[in-house]
Amino acid sequence: MKKFLCAALLAAAPLCAQTYVIKNATVMTVSKGTFKGSILVKDGKIAEVGEKVMEPTGAKIIDASNQYVIPGIIDCHSHIAVDGSVNEGSVSVSSMVDIKDVINPEDIAIFRALAGGVTTANILHGSANAIGGQTLVLKMRWGKDAQGMIFEGAMPGIKFALGENPKRAGNPQGGRGATVVEARYPATRMGIEDTIRQAFNEAKAYKAEWDAYNAKVAGGEHLIPPRKDLKLEPLKEVLEGKRYIHAHCYRADEILMLIRVADDFGFKIRTFQHVLEGYKVAKEIAAHGAGASTFSDWFAFKVEAIDAIPYNAAIMQKYGVAVSMNSDDAELMRHLNTEAGKAMRYGGVSETEALAMVTINPARQLGIDNRVGSIEAGKDADLAIYDKYPLSDFAKVQKVLIDGNLYFDRDQDVTGRAARQAEKQKLLDKEKQIQQRQQPPRRPGA
Amino acid sequence: MKSLGILIGCAIAAWAASNDTFVIRNADVYPVTGAEMKGVSVLIQDGKIADIGPKIVAPKGMRVVDAKGLRVYPGMIDSGTELGLEEIASVRESVDTGELGEFMPQLRALVAVNPGSEHFGVVRVNGITSVMTFPSTGGHGGGGGGRFGGGEQQLISGQAALIHTDGWTWEDMAVERTAAMHLLFPAIAGRGGRGGGAIPDSVLELISGTAGASYTQARRTYEQQIAKLNDFFDQARQYQKERAAHAPGFKTNLKMEAMIPVLEGKVPMAVSAGRASAIHDAIAFADKQNVKIVFLQPRELGKVAAELKAKNIPVILGRVLALPQAEDDAYDQAFTLPAEAYKAGVKFAFGTFDNEFVRNLPFEAATAVAFGLPYDEALKAVTINPAQIWGVGNELGSVEKGKWADLVVTTGDLLEIQTGIKHLYIKGREVELTNKQTRLYEKYMAR
Structure with a gap:
């Protein structure tokens, strides 16, 4: 039932966004200082920011130990x-x-x-x-x-x-x-x-x-x-x-x-x-x-x-x-x-x-x-997580959330590369085979 | 005895007056070629590093620079610039790269270096003490790569010089007058050094119809250009023979003369080639012609990395902060290229290939570290590696006895944005850390 509801509400995606708790991070709020703490992301918004936040059941934990969170x-x-x-x-x-x-x-x-x-x-x-x-x-x-x-x-x-x-x-x-x-x-x-x-x-x-x-x-x-x-x-x-x-x-x-x-x-x-x-x-x-x-x-x-x-x-x-x-x-x-x-x-x-x-x-x-523009309760959960101090070239982005949805995850991107490359190669090979047979690709209806 | 006293007195006076003899005390020295040394002194005499160690006592009267809590690094070297030859990228009158003519080995970048260029002051304050300056870099930014003049048609654009970023004249500035001969290697569907087009050969070959025909045409043009290039080298070799044999009726030809150091292996060819296929072809060409080469701005390495390693060919990597070649390349393709080169065992240095971005050289190197390059390798790629690649490994690139005192005294890590630069020395002379931009800053802060 809940699944169905989510599907029905797909247009209003933030309502169904995953609840996240970003833990153990250095949180650079911009408006309210920098501290070691956590962020609760719920319904696409920043629900809570602090040294400790509530961890609702079912929330996905992002362990950001030694990492930095800044506003998107x-x-x-x-x-x-x-x-x-x-x-x-x-x-x-x-x-x-x-x-x-x-x-x-x-x-x-x-x-x-x-x-x-x-x-x-x-x-x-x-x-x-x-x-x-x-x-x-x-x-x-x-x-x-x-x-x-x-x-x-x-x-x-x-x-x-x-x-x-x-x-x-x-x-x-x-x-x-x-x-x-x-x-x-x-x-x-x-x-x-x-x-x-x-x-x-x-x-x-x-x-x-x-x-x-x-x-x-x-x-x-x-x-x-x-x-x-x-x-x-x-x-x-x-x-x-x-x-x-x-x-x-x-x-x-x-x-x-x-x-x-x-x-x-x-x-x-x-x-x-x-x-x-x-x-x-x-x-x-x-x-x-x-x-x-x-x-x-x-x-x-x-x-x-x-x-x-x-x-x-x-x-x-x-x-x-x-x-x-x-x-x-x-x-x-x-x-x-x-x-x-x-x-x-x-x-x-x-x-x-x-x-x-x-x-x-x-x-x-x-x-x-x-x-x-800042990490405050009530604002959109648009966040960027860096592996190191973010005002430096030694840092790189690990994860990016928009409206509480994970839109970029470096680990996922890197692990998915081999599969994408293989898929591309398959398409190239197929095209090559067609050319080798000297058959022009058939047009639909031709 | 008395006269000896006077003599010593004179010597002291000379130390006090000469500005390239002094001691840096209490510094943490990062020599690059060895382990860091904490709290040591560096003795600089007549512009060269005379000694480094914990127990150096400055002779009485010698100038002492206290560097407690500060670090000493070798000055950085940018291996791909047009500094001194291009002031404002969009103003033709201020740009002296990209001469007319296909084969122009006799052209010397050095003689067109304007020591008064504002760019030198701008790059110095970020710790860059020498640069390779090219008659045309083939770069994609700024006015480089023959945006003006005949640059588009060039194959050999002339001689690149390794210069210091300070000096009264270009003669003062010269470290190596002819550090490389620049070759813009031809590539199918565009020059290798100019990006070489975004479509890989493997895809181009598959395009049928009219587009495919134009590929065949591009391929033919490319082969013609390679043949032309070989002809030119063959001519140069013939000239070299006739010259050596004092052949009757021999006439001096300046183009051919300029090629002799290349043929003798004394000057490397700096080859702009972007794609792996172009690099592969250029290696074959260099083998055939038996000349030393260094690659400029490869945008991909892939399979040719092993070839480069096997043949001991160094590369000058272009901007790390660059977009990927093709739409479906990994977003970090350019960020990870230095790490890829390192893992393959290819020797490399960094170049920024755009005068506007030379000052960001240390930050480009730091980005490579974020994406997998070991830190020490990044530091080497802006110091000792370029010095070795351009044939001056015994003179520059590290804090070692006997080398020029090209030194940067910093508050922290040389590659870090936040680090401040406190002193800069070129050949042991302190260079003021001011430029037009700092002067404008002070003027308008006080408005």
């Missing part, structure tokens, strides 16, 4: 799980496009991120346009379909981009063959400011139209609603505080520019992304209340990254900016724990502050800190 890592900037290109480069304001429409749940990068302790990622549109597409927060629920990966209830976002990338299309490098590539406005940082101002000028008028309509409807009038504009709708949401802006940027001047544009129109930047010169305007970023999501030590790959310093995170933190470390890269994403460790090396932030940069801080930046 959150990457505030990723492009994995996107089917095809991440840029809609034809227009400078592409707020009508949405990452939600192109989620590929079978992207192997999801599994690899999971194996690096990542449980949640902010999936963004590319940086080819001043105002880019709509973004989406995913949980790395490998094996689920696209819908099943979406972080339920997370605030929707939109990508903005400043600097070299969005002005690139305004400076074409000549055409292919006889084709002449036409320049697309903007071609300068001045033009980028103008593009954003123009867009919000329109969005403001659009919002006023709707506000007037709504007020009249609320007053009992029957009217034809204004025409919906799919480009301006997300920007209207920004003005209403219902959608976060994640702004790709490098140089201090462009960061300050966007803050002032936002001030003028009365909206907020939720996060500055990459923000490699954020340390030069850390005071202004903090005053605006924006978060900063940066690389630990990338530099010198382009002109606008020339003043990038690995102390960026530490300086911004000192001035009161909530800082996270992001990856923007399917490989880097797999070791954000050591990117956090670098904040300790460069600029000397504390262990907890460093760990916060890949857990609770990105959770705050994405507005999901009530659900994830």
Whole structure:
């Protein structure tokens, strides 16, 4: 009967999730200190955390002696799980496009991120346009379909981009063959400011139209609603505080520019992304209340990254900016724990502050800190277990839980390899046999 | 007697003034080639390690660096960089790798090294005291591997140099002017050194139809390139004979001249080859041409590991923190490659193959340890192994008497992120642990 119930409730998987007790671990809660103790995971949530916890009958015990548990890592900037290109480069304001429409749940990068302790990622549109597409927060629920990966209830976002990338299309490098590539406005940082101002000028008028309509409807009038504009709708949401802006940027001047544009129109930047010169305007970023999501030590790959310093995170933190470390890269994403460790090396932030940069801080930046980002009773059981001190390259991920389900287990992965290899070989051999017989594979119905 | 006193006085004054003669006291020394020594002194004279031991007494007046509670390691060596030749990867004007021309053995990376590059200061503060710098690494990151110029067509890109990461001029910096001749070995469906494509040969062969035809075509192109390569070596050998015989009408040819040390076995070929099949073919080529080789950036070893071991061919492993080759490869394929090389008995060192990541060399080595490589082997792979592979095992790579005092004084484990670096010496000269980035840090912390 119970089995049947579980099957029936498969869609609501967390309800049936296994009860786990993670024992004898060094628990790095991020929000409530680090101690030797245990975690009780029940119904997909962290039920209890402490030196000793209740052990319900039937609970599966994970002995984590000499191991470390941290909250599942959150990457505030990723492009994995996107089917095809991440840029809609034809227009400078592409707020009508949405990452939600192109989620590929079978992207192997999801599994690899999971194996690096990542449980949640902010999936963004590319940086080819001043105002880019709509973004989406995913949980790395490998094996689920696209819908099943979406972080339920997370605030929707939109990508903005400043600097070299969005002005690139305004400076074409000549055409292919006889084709002449036409320049697309903007071609300068001045033009980028103008593009954003123009867009919000329109969005403001659009919002006023709707506000007037709504007020009249609320007053009992029957009217034809204004025409919906799919480009301006997300920007209207920004003005209403219902959608976060994640702004790709490098140089201090462009960061300050966007803050002032936002001030003028009365909206907020939720996060500055990459923000490699954020340390030069850390005071202004903090005053605006924006978060900063940066690389630990990338530099010198382009002109606008020339003043990038690995102390960026530490300086911004000192001035009161909530800082996270992001990856923007399917490989880097797999070791954000050591990117956090670098904040300790460069600029000397504390262990907890460093760990916060890949857990609770990105959770705050994405507005999901009530659900994830620290190990506290009542939060989602998204946990990463490391074999050694996790802010070091000597550590590796052993297990990862999302919503209390075991999504990655290194031992299982390693022991299963021989069988997977054998299966692959069998398929290759079969294909070879067919070719050797010089018989083309038969098509169904042929 | 009096004059002797004056003489000694002069000598003391000379010690006090010369900045490459001093004593490090109370240090825990990790020589790499031997067991660690706790609480010992290291005497450095004229830039070289003169003595190590518990009972060294510094002559009066000699500078003493107290290292109580600190560790002394040899400086690290990155075996795959374009340092000094590439400043900003995306700006052509700042990139001097990837020259035009297929066979360019006469090109020297050393002469294009910009000692003023900001990169040197950045890598020094993390304990990297020397690097191999290549005329083109064939790397997948940054501007390397012929992203500019004629690099895409290159087979022999020129001479790589082993250089110190500090010096007034490239002459000062040179440790080994021509440490290797760089060969980008051809591979089917793409260059071996450039990843070589994600589809393994075993799968490529199975693709029928148009795709299969293009495989046959790729195979033919590959064989033509190998033939070209053999022709070039045959020409060089012919040239070598004529030169030795003072043949009538002999004319000096700079390309051919550059090949002679390779033919004589004095300079190894550093061969970029990613796939096992390319490595296998390159070994056959080296056997045929009777030249010494070192592999750069193999992405897989598999069956060729035994071959490498049998023929005593070392490899320079690329970034450990890299994605697997194919979609269905184990997620930790690149993480475990060093352990695989070690278990197979293949001698190896690490290279980062992207100027942006050179400073992470120790962390890459640590990752290999997390995935099965014994710790001591990781340490060797960034110190003594590269020194030996590049022919300077008697000069660098360990804390031993007679070697250059390329030393890093640390608060802890050299490969650990959390470890601080307190002093850095190159040829016994203390190098300031500052760079443009630390200066910007200080400036903006005080805003």
